[in-house]
Structure formats: C-alpha cells, structure tokens
Amino acid sequence: xxxxxxxxxxxxxxxxxxxxxxxxxxxxxxxxxxxxxxxxxxxxxxxxxxxxxxxxxxxxxxxxxxxxxxxxxxxxxxxxxxxxxxxxxxxxxxxxxxxxxxxxxxxxxxxxxxxxxxxxxxxxxxxxxxxxxxxxxxxxxxxxxxxxxxxxxxxxxxxxxxxxxxxxxxxxxxxxxxxxxxxxxxxxxxxxxxxxxxxxxxxxxxxxxxxxxxxxxxxxxxxxxxxxxxxxxx
Amino acid sequence: xxxxxxxxxxxxxxxxxxxxxxxxxxxxxxxxxxxxxxxxxxxxxxxxxxxxxxxxxxxxxxxxxxxxxxxxxxxxxxxxxxxxxxxxxxxxxxxxxxxxxxxxxxxxxxxxxxxxxxxxxxxxxxxxxxxxxxxxxxxxxxxxxxxxxxxxxxxxxxxxxxxxxxxxxxxxxxxxxxxxxxxxxxxxxxxxxxxxxxxxxxxxxxxxxxxxxxxxxxxxxxxxxxxxxxxxxx
Numbered sequence: 516x517x518x519x520x521x522x523x524x525x526x527x528x529x530x531x532x533x534x535x536x537x538x539x540x541x542x543x544x545x546x547x548x549x550x551x552x553x554x555x556x557x558x559x560x561x562x563x564x565x566x567x568x569x570x571x572x573x574x575x576x577x578x579x580x581x582x583x584x585x586x587x588x589x590x591x592x593x594x595x596x597x598x599x600x601x602x603x604x605x606x607x608x609x610x611x612x613x614x615x616x617x618x619x620x621x622x623x624x625x626x627x628x629x630x631x632x633x634x635x636x637x638x639x640x641x642x643x644x645x646x647x648x649x650x651x652x653x654x655x656x657x658x659x660x661x662x663x664x665x666x667x668x669x670x671x672x673x674x675x676x677x678x679x680x681x682x683x684x685x686x687x688x689x690x691x692x693x694x695x696x697x698x699x700x701x702x703x704x705x706x707x708x709x710x711x712x713x714x715x716x717x718x719x720x721x722x723x724x725x726x727x728x729x730x731x732x733x734x735x736x737x738x739x740x741x742x743x744x745x746x747x748x749x
Numbered sequence: 750x751x752x753x754x755x756x757x758x759x760x761x762x763x764x765x766x767x768x769x770x771x772x773x774x775x776x777x778x779x780x781x782x783x784x785x786x787x788x789x790x791x792x793x794x795x796x797x798x799x800x801x802x803x804x805x806x807x808x809x810x811x812x813x814x815x816x817x818x819x820x821x822x823x824x825x826x827x828x829x830x831x832x833x834x835x836x837x838x839x840x841x842x843x844x845x846x847x848x849x850x851x852x853x854x855x856x857x858x859x860x861x862x863x864x865x866x867x868x869x870x871x872x873x874x875x876x877x878x879x880x881x882x883x884x885x886x887x888x889x890x891x892x893x894x895x896x897x898x899x900x901x902x903x904x905x906x907x908x909x910x911x912x913x914x915x916x917x918x919x920x921x922x923x924x925x926x927x928x929x930x931x932x933x934x935x936x937x938x939x940x941x942x943x944x945x946x947x948x949x950x951x952x953x954x955x956x957x958x959x960x961x962x963x964x965x966x967x968x969x970x971x972x973x974x975x976x977x978x979x980x981x982x983x
Contacts, residue, residue, distance in 0.1 A: 642879070644877065
C-alpha cells in the first residue's frame with residue numbers, strides 16, 4: 516500500500532492548501548484524501564472539505580457524501596459512526612427496533628450517527644433520539660435508551676442514574692483531565708462515569724480503546740471503497 | 750417573474766431528461782429548477798437529481814444541499830420541512846428545547862425535518878426523535894411529544910390515545926380515502942385522527958390546507974434564494 520503524509524506549516528494559506536488538494540484530486544496514485552482537522556484559523560474548513568473530490572473523501576465529510584448518507588445511499592459512512600455501528604453489530608446488538616439515544620450533535624459524530632442508525636437498512640432501523648445542550652430533560656430521555664451513545668465532550672456527563680438496567684453504552688468522549696500522577700500530566704476520560712454505569716450496563720465501551728481504534732479501521736475500509744469506486748465506478 | 754413548465758411525455762428517456770436539465774443548468778434565465786417527482790420507471794430519480802446544478806436545486810434534494818442541511822449550513826431547506834418550521838415559529842411554537850417527535854423517515858419530509866429541527870440555530874434546537882415502521886413502542890414515544898409531526902402516509906395513524914394534552918400537531922399526511930359521497934370518488938385525509946386529537950391538542954394543522962400551501966410558499970422562497978445566490982454568490 517502506497518501512502519503519503521503531507522506535513523504543512525501552520526502558516527499555510529487557504530490557497531496553498533487548495534492547490535495541494537487540487538493536485539491530489541487529479542493524482543491517480545491516491546484513492547483517498549484525509550484532511551486532518553481542525554485547521555488553523557486562516558483556513559476555512561468548509562472551503563477545504565468542499566474542494567475534495569467526493570469520490571476521494573474517505574472521511575465522508577463532503578456535503579455530497581453527507582447528503583447521500585441522509586438519503587440512505589452512502590458511498591462513504593463517516594468513520595466514527597461506521598465504527599460504532601460495527602461495534603454494535605459485531606457484539607450482537609443490532610439496533611433494529613431499539614431506541615438509540617445519541618447525546619451530542621456534532622458534524623463528525625452525533626448528526627451522522629443518528630442519520631445512519633435511523634435508515635431503512637440492515638444494521639440500522641433504530642428509533643433515534645438526538646439530545647444536546649438545549650435538551651430540557653436529559654436524564655428522562657437517556658433512561659429510555661436501549662443503546663446510549665455519549666458524544667458530548669464532557670467528562671463523566673453520563674452518570675448511573677441516567678441509564679436503565681441492561682443498557683448498551685458507547686462512549687465516544689475523549690476528554691483530557693488534569694492528572695498530576697500521570698507522566699504527561701493528564702489522563703483520558705470518556706463522557707460516561709465508567710465504573711458506576713458499567714454496573715448497570717449490559718455492555719459498555721472503554722475510553723481509551725473502545726471507539727477510537729474502530730474509527731481508524733473504518734477509515735481504511737473507506738479507502739478500500741474509494742479505490743473500488745475509482746476502478747469500477749459507482 | 751418568468752417561469753416555464755416543460756411537460757414531457759411519459760416515455761421520455763433518462764438521456765433526454767438529462768439533456769434538458771443540462772440546458773436549464775446553463776440557461777441564466779432560470780434561477781431554479783424543480784423536477785416534479787415521482788419519475789416514470791425508466792428514469793433513475795437519483796441520477797436526475799444529482800444532475801441538477803446544486804445552486805438551482807430549489808427543492809433542496811441534491812445530495813450536496815442535503816449534506817449542507819445536516820451540517821447546519823444550508824443554502825436551501827427542502828420546502829415541506831421549511832414550511833413546517835415556519836408554521837411553528839409564526840404561531841409562537843419555537844421548537845427550541847422542546848421534544849419533537851417526527852413520525853416517518855422519508856427523504857422529502859421526515860429525515861430532512863428531523864435534521865433541520867435539531868440544529869444549533871434559531872428556530873431549531875429541538876430534542877428530536879424519529880420513529881418509523883420498525884419502532885417498537887410508537888405510542889409510548891409519541892405521547893412524549895411536545896410537538897408531533899405525522900409524515901407516515903397512512904390515514905388516521907395517530908389517534909387521541911397517542912398524544913399528550915397540550916401537544917402541537919403538524920399533520921403532513923395527504924391520503925386519498927375512497928368516498929362515494931364526493932364527486933371525485935375520494936376525500937383527502939391526514940395521518941391524524943383530526944377530531945379526537947384536536948380535542949387534546951393546543952394546536953393542530955388541518956388536511957388539506959395546513960402544510961401543503963406552506964410547501965408551495967417555501968419553494969418560492971427557495972427560488973428567490975437561488976436568484977440571490979446566482980447574483981451574489983454564496
């Protein structure tokens with residue numbers, strides 16, 4: 516497998532990055548292009564994402580690919596949502612007919628995951644609720660979840676009183692919490708109070724080591740899909 | 750205002766329709782193009798929609814526009830969801846912080862409406878649940894709705910026992926029900942048992958006359974937006 520990393524200076528201009536993307540779009544050696552986010556302030560993220568050839572957009576973030584996802588005919592499923600779906604399916608928790616509560620509405624996790632799981636497709640077909648900072652009665656809603664996905668970005672936001680017995684919990688949070696006992700000065704924590712919630716849960720993913728590795732695996736799946744699309748077309 | 754209707758024969762081929770769209774995309778007299786769906790079986794709907802210049806797609810159905818909607822930066826909001834949002838806002842029912850239950854997951858109503866109302870934007874910010882044919886406990890979920898949107902396509906699917914007192918109901922259903930007392934042999938009915946539900950509801954839209962006229966108005970709004978975009982850019 517051929518792969519190349521382009522380390523750009525943090526003072527790179529939008530025009531320079533657009534030039535690079537344009538050349539990568541046209542270069543048949545590359546089937547997939549991943550722009551590592553976030554970008555520095557002088558570069559508009561949406562301008563860059565929309566400049567990608569959708570057929571090489573292995574992150575699935577180009578609006579064209581996001582739209583195909585919502586319409587139920589995706590070429591690429593964004594990596595984290597795809598990884599979460601695979602964790603569920605490969606552990607025997609088909610979301611079909613289940614009530615999935617997605618806490619968080621980001622463009623890379625909450626919204627595409629909700630979109631993915633409500634589709635009329637094998638591996639989806641869930642009843643989906645999306646909650647966020649403006650949700651009035653969060654605990655009342657999370658307690659209904661058969662499958663609870665925490666993608667909030669706040670350590671220990673989901674506590675044991677917020678889940679029902681037998682819930683399946685996917686913790687997408689990766690929060691740095693100050694910790695002077697660690698050599699690097701912090702530890703990683705999820706969005707879920709792991710010990711207390713795991714006592715009630717049928718299954719729960721840890722942080723780190725849960726969703727993260729699956730995200731990477733799904734990026735490789737998308738790159739393979741991109742190569743197939745470039746050879747065989749849609 | 751200049752406008753033109755192209756009545757095509759039902760035997761029109763996909764290639765012929767693509768040719769027409771290509772010429773309309775290039776024709777500066779037209780700011781908006783609306784393809785009346787459904788299309789006859791020899792024409793693939795997605796091929797036609799994806800052939801539209803997204804900047805003229807006043808229906809908001811091109812995947813690029815759908816993706817922008819999910820990402821919270823839409824150029825065009827699909828007409829029926831936009832109309833429903835306006836009905837709510839102009840009658841004093843801001844969905845912010847409310848629990849909106851959307852019954853139905855079609856590409857033209859359920860999915861884009863749920864997408865629209867959960868955004869972090871003025872006029873949205875709702876906690877949103879999407880239900881569908883695979884939902885296990887529909888009545889239990891609909892009874893939680895502060896705002897209930899019925900887009901099921903089944904007459905009288907929502908009955909009075911399925912809603913709570915004070916609910917706001919938007920009925921998107923347009924079902925033809927046989928009725929020999931009508932000159933045309935049928936009457937139009939919504940998805941909601943209107944009389945019984947309206948006794949419990951704070952507000953409810955009728956069928957016909959509720960959502961339908963707003964859909965048409967929003968198409969005109971989108972056409973105006975398209976004209977602005979063509980002149981001033983994004």
